[in-house]
Amino acid sequence: MIPTLADTATTIQSTLEGWKLSEGWAMFLAAVIHVTLVAGFFGLPAGIFIWAERKVSGRIQDRLGPTRVGGKFGWLQAIADGGKLIQKEDLVPADADGPLFRVAPYVVVVSSLAALMFLPFSDGWIAVSLDIGLYLMLAVMSLEVIGVILAGYASGSKWALFGGMREAAQMVSYEIPMSICVVIPIITAGSLNLNEIGAMQSGWAGNWILFNDPFTFITFFIYFVCATASCKRAPFDLAEAESELVAGFLTEYSGFRWSFFFLAEYASMFAVCGIAVLLFLGGWHTGIPFLDGLLDGPRYASDSFVYSWLTNLLGFTVFFSKASLLVCVQIWIRWTLPRLRIDQVMMTCLKYLVPISCVLFLGAVIWPLALSFTGHTTWGSPTGNRAAPTMRLESRGASPPSTSTLPLRQRPLAASDSNEEAGR
Amino acid sequence: MTEQTLFFIFAILAGGGAIGVVILQDIVRMAFSLIISLGSTAGLFFLLGADFVAATQLLVYVGGTLVLLIFGVMLTASGPFRRIKMSTGETLLGAAVGLLFFSVIAFTVIGVNWQAVPSHREVATTPSDQSGNTSRAIGMRLIGIPADTEIGLHKDSGSPTGYLLPFEIVSVHLLVVLVGAAYLARAKRHESRDAAEGDA
Numbered sequence: 001m002i003p004t005l006a007d008t009a010t011t012i013q014s015t016l017e018g019w020k021l022s023e024g025w026a027m028f029l030a031a032v033i034h035v036t037l038v039a040g041f042f043g044l045p046a047g048i049f050i051w052a053e054r055k056v057s058g059r060i061q062d063r064l065g066p067t068r069v070g071g072k073f074g075w076l077q078a079i080a081d082g083g084k085l086i087q088k089e090d091l092v093p094a095d096a097d098g099p100l101f102r103v104a105p106y107v108v109v110v111s112s113l114a115a116l117m118f119l120p121f122s123d124g125w126i127a128v129s130l131d132i133g134l135y136l137m138l139a140v141m142s143l144e145v146i147g148v149i150l151a152g153y154a155s156g157s158k159w160a161l162f163g164g165m166r167e168a169a170q171m172v173s174y175e176i177p178m179s180i181c182v183v184i185p186i187i188t189a190g191s192l193n194l195n196e197i198g199a200m201q202s203g204w205a206g207n208w209i210l211f212n213d214p215f216t217f218i219t220f221f222i223y224f225v226c227a228t229a230s231c232k233r234a235p236f237d238l239a240e241a242e243s244e245l246v247a248g249f250l251t252e253y254s255g256f257r258w259s260f261f262f263l264a265e266y267a268s269m270f271a272v273c274g275i276a277v278l279l280f281l282g283g284w285h286t287g288i289p290f291l292d293g294l295l296d297g298p299r300y301a302s303d304s305f306v307y308s309w310l311t312n313l314l315g316f317t318v319f320f321s322k323a324s325l326l327v328c329v330q331i332w333i334r335w336t337l338p339r340l341r342i343d344q345v346m347m348t349c350l351k352y353l354v355p356i357s358c359v360l361f362l363g364a365v366i367w368p369l370a371l372s373f374t375g376h377t378t379w380g381s382p383t384g385n386r387a388a389p390t391m392r393l394e395s396r397g398a399s400p401p402s403t404s405t406l407p408l409r410q411r412p413l414a415a416s417d418s419n420e421e422a423g424r
Numbered sequence: 425m426t427e428q429t430l431f432f433i434f435a436i437l438a439g440g441g442a443i444g445v446v447i448l449q450d451i452v453r454m455a456f457s458l459i460i461s462l463g464s465t466a467g468l469f470f471l472l473g474a475d476f477v478a479a480t481q482l483l484v485y486v487g488g489t490l491v492l493l494i495f496g497v498m499l500t501a502s503g504p505f506r507r508i509k510m511s512t513g514e515t516l517l518g519a520a521v522g523l524l525f526f527s528v529i530a531f532t533v534i535g536v537n538w539q540a541v542p543s544h545r546e547v548a549t550t551p552s553d554q555s556g557n558t559s560r561a562i563g564m565r566l567i568g569i570p571a572d573t574e575i576g577l578h579k580d581s582g583s584p585t586g587y588l589l590p591f592e593i594v595s596v597h598l599l600v601v602l603v604g605a606a607y608l609a610r611a612k613r614h615e616s617r618d619a620a621e622g623d624a
Contacts, residue, residue, distance in 0.1 A: 024426045027426045028426065097452070097453070099453070100452060100453060103456075130475055131475075131559045132475055132559045135483075136475070136478075136479040136482075139479045139480075139482040139483035140482065142483065143463075143482065143487070145490065146459060146490050146493075149493065153452050154452070165494070168490070168491075168494050192559060
């Protein structure tokens with residue numbers, strides 16, 4: 001009997017193994033499918049946000065922005081940009097360190113692509129579900145700066161070297177407040193698993209970690225500043241600084257290698273905003289229980305794979321809208337604020353953001369203790385319906401969504417087997 | 425099979441990166457091949473189901489190499505793409521030490537009966553441990569609760585207080601070292617400024 005998608009298969013790999021494929025092939029094909037999907041999410045936001053950036057910047061500067069390509073609003077501007085960049089010559093300067101110069105864009109792209117593997121786009125829609133998903137995601141995203149510094153050094157140009165060194169100084173210092181800010185919602189939620197953190201913010205918007213206590217509320221804004229800095233976005237775009245350093249670490253790049261840096265920038269903008277949405281803004285929940293129930297409806301209507309897929313698609317839409325909104329705020333900030341000087345950037349981080357985030361961390365730890373003294377144990381307790389996702393999965397007779405790379409023999413089959421027996 | 429293929433890829437990259445660090449002469453290329461070597465080691469940790477160690481390897485070692493790279497460039501390079509050359513004696517000495525160390529490790533590895541060693545999947549007690557979700561178990565150990573308490577294995581294993589206190593003591597020591605280093609670096613600058621003011 002070939003199991004259908006809704007029966008026992010919780011991962012793509014186990015589905016493929018159900019189709020009489022060997023374990024190795026199933027793992028390989030599942031990996032290819034996952035990478036293709038994630039690469040789609042890598043390209044799609046970049047395409048949308050490049051167009052949005054041009055449009056928003058145009059409006060802010062009292063221009064129209066793109067108007068010709070693909071109709072009245074220039075929808076296809078990103079594709080036109082891509083086509084133009086592919087046609088350009090792939091230059092390596094004579095003074096450059098060739099191999100490192102060529103490999104640097106790939107380091108940047110791979111790290112920001114790999115970060116998206118740990119981001120749940122909807123309940124259970126995650127390429128690699130790990131308990132330490134958030135930690136690993138931050139670790140992988142911090143590798144992006146290696147590519148930038150390699151690019152800056154290998155270009156053999158002083159502009160590029162200045163840009164790379166500025167980026168190094170900026171990243172090394174901004175990682176500290178960003179990590180502390182990320183720890184605060186983790187303390188509140190009691191989990192490092194992004195999918196779990198997202199799932200427990202169901203119900204009214206008051207259950208979002210943002211509104212859990214005053215400290216998490218402020219933390220969100222500090223995190224957003226640090227995230228903007230970590231994406232090298234203005235007012236923190238010291239590495240590029242086109243009015244001082246020509247184009248910073250990008251000066252010597254052309255063609256598709258140049259566009260790789262930009263694809264990675266927009267993808268990591270999406271990634272940090274996705275983290276913000278999952279950690280503070282309720283993930284794929286709308287914040288209105290009635291609406292969430294409506295969106296969740298298809299999952300309860302039938303056990304079929306299609307309905308649960310439809311629910312996840314609606315959840316993805318909500319998640320993507322929230323993340324896009326935050327990206328738009330980043331674009332808005334970029335075209336509104338002037339660039340800081342490098343000493344101001346460092347001062348903002350080390351003299352203000354680090355102490356503020358430390359105080360917030362302390363406050364977030366003390367808050368539940370202080371509340372328990374006042375007797376309000378329930379008020380401000382973390383967030384939403386913790387049990388919901390597992391209950392929902394049990395009702396479908398499937399094991400929780402686990403790592404896609406889990407071989408067949410380790411799948412916890414006991415639950416589904418006993419359910420089948422009970423059915424007979 | 426798949427795991428073996430991945431293991432060979434990561435092992436070759438880790439070993440090749442390590443050799444690259446020794447052979448290459450440009451300091452940034454050396455740092456980059458060190459990054460490759462350390463990153464592949466993180467991949468090996470993932471294959472062993474130690475996801476927390478792997479992520480920490482990426483964050484601490486690969487990220488730390490970056491700082492090494494920056495300081496390496498800033499402190500050693502007087503011109504662009506400066507090369508590091510070694511004398512023949514140094515090369516021979518280094519090769520001898522390396523070979524000795526390699527033979528010690530090879531001797532140990534060959535001496536182990538690998539068939540008798542259980543894989544991490546056999547050691548792991550829960551499905552989530554098997555798939556490599558080790559952070560929970562590590563956290564429990566930190567506060568002194570063995571991960572396999574429920575099923576009654578290893579009743580007396582683990583220290584009663586856990587590893588939290590030693591961990592905190594080490595952290596505070598590191599912090600003291602950092603503060604001390606920052607203080608020393610600042611003090612010098614103050615002196616020179618005072619001297620400059622004195623001269624004026």
